[in-house]
Amino acid sequence: MKRIAVLLFLVLLTQAVFAENIAESKSELELQVSSLPEAKLVFNQSFKFPFLQADNPLMSGNNIKFVITGQATPVSLDGMLKTVLTPIAFLEFSAGGMIGTGWPINLFGGDLYGAGLNISDENNNEKYDGAALDSVTMKAWAGGTFQFDVEAIFPGDWNHVVMLSYHEINYFSNSRAIAGQGWYYEADDGENCNGFNYYGNFILGYQMPALPYLKMVAFMAEMDLFLYDTPGRTVWGDDLIRWHFANILQFSISDNFGFAVITQFRTRRNFTNYIEADAKQERKDNGTPLMHYQSRVLDTANPLRIEFYRVAGIFVYSF
Secondary structure (H helix, E strand, C coil), X not given: CHHHHHHHHHHHHHHHCCCCCCCEEEEEEEEEEECCCCEEEEEEEEEEEECCCCCCCCCCCCEEEEEEEEEEECCEEEEEEEEEEEEECCEEEEEEEEEEEEXXXXXXXXXXXXXXXXXXXXXXXXXXXXXXXXXXXXXEEEEEEEEEEHHHCCCCCCCCEEEEEEEEEEEEEECCCCCCCEECCCCCCCCECCEEEEXXXXXXXXXXXXXXXXXXXXXXXXXXXXXCCCCCCCCCCCCCCEEEEEEEEEEECCCCEEEEEEEEEEEEECECCCCHHHHHHHHHHHCCCCECHHHCCECCCCCEEEEEEEEEEEEEEEC
């Protein structure tokens, strides 16, 4: 669920473009669910203060915000601290850190790993190495957001075409992993390695002026790229950008409650010695282990495909 939280946060930012900001304290409780076997409960406490304000439209709403976050999933628990600075109406800069841990569970007949190593056995198959709470996951990041609302130039209730782009460099690590060793986070594919990463996204949306509950329709493209250098990583396509595409419907039921429905697609790699769908079906039928990802060979003639990922819902209550 890690991308869903980032996605909703960035979409909500667009509603504040060129808006007047005042000192405030706000608490939010989020429930994130999806069509996959995953769920996350999030608590956010934010404090926002006027900062470097000036008497002009671009700087009158300048502020600095501090956010404390706690997150829990069926396989992990973590906390975050984040600072967001708005020095001018269309730019934001953010930095923060996260620390957490996890554990394995068996759900619906399948194993999910909130943390732990993804190592290769003697047959080059994936092997989980870990136990509950035996490692710490840490992340530090810095990023910037450009945001713009067409209504700022062409005033009118029907002119809220919003554009937003966020770009981030982060360092992500697991305390038990050594250089080049894969590890799991929040039941993902287990292809993380300690090192630097790039994440970026682009959002184009339209804020509804007349409908009573539907507030925004948006499209989002996300990309992330491992920046570390693992020997031989081009063989299994570790150096390729991974894309996610999403359609977003954002609803506001009251001043305190709203939700978003997100339909996501993603790119996946094709391999010459491994067919993902067949391998997962065989594992489901007879327990055959999956080939370790660093033993797969990228099909350079047809490296990527696009497939449906999930439908997700985020429910937010503010108080």
